Amino acid sequence: MHGHIFMLLKRYVQTQYDHSTWLKLMNNAGLEKLEFDHKTVYPDKHIYDLVGQAAEMTGLSAGELQEKFGEYLVPDLMFMYQKHIQPEWKTLDMIENTEMTMHKQVRSEHTENSPPVLKVQRLGENELVIDYVSSRRMSGLAVGIVRGLATYFDEADRIDVLPTTSEDGEQVSIHVRRR
Incomplete structure (x- = not known):
């Protein structure tokens, strides 16, 4: 890491x-x-x-701690990757574009790093599913980052985040919906 x-x-x-x-x-x-x-x-x-x-x-459980830390990370991540972020993006757009922007940058600059693979399927304008894939088994961090993004974009009261598989697996499905 x-x-x-x-x-x-x-x-x-x-x-x-x-x-x-x-x-x-x-x-x-x-x-x-x-x-x-x-x-x-x-x-x-x-x-x-x-x-x-x-x-x-x-x-607290390890998953709860990962979520809290993930939420905390968001302002720093947004600052670090600001040149990759489009001004019109909101929570779901950030999630949808993370793999091909921020994660791609991390992999190209630091080949020894291995951020999780995020396979995002947009189900509609206000809904998507993230397939989080990582041998680290730290999807709680991803859930926290999603919640942190919703707070960052002033959408926290309208974003629902629901892991739909075991949170400690190598592949975890996370359903995100904007009400």
């Missing part, structure tokens, strides 16, 4: 809790000597260890 995600996770923990919580989380995950940087790709095991420890510390 790209170091930038770890750096954002650190900031998330520090803003939602505090710096000592981050230090405790790193220590409990056995990563206390590691300092993440944005140019390095780290083993996926590190993110699993951190999320697992966070789940133990908070009493």
Whole structure:
């Protein structure tokens, strides 16, 4: 997983809790000597260890934590990829275009990175299905990002997000509908 995600996770923990919580989380995950940087790709095991420890510390499930973090990521992602975003896009348009814009960019610039594959099928003007495919099994993050996009585009009260398969699978179907 790209170091930038770890750096954002650190900031998330520090803003939602505090710096000592981050230090405790790193220590409990056995990563206390590691300092993440944005140019390095780290083993996926590190993110699993951190999320697992966070789940133990908070009493929330790993999926719930991934969703909360996904929502938190959206403003940073929108800033990072702003040159790929059309001004008229809203939530469903962003989802529909993520694979061929942002993910394509990540794969071309950082060949060692492997963002999930998003196979998006638009069912109509106000509805789509995302087939999330990733060996990381972190679809909770994708669900959180969808909810974060809805908030970002002021559509949170009109967007329904429903995973229609097990959220911890390698392939997860997520139904998104604008009311």
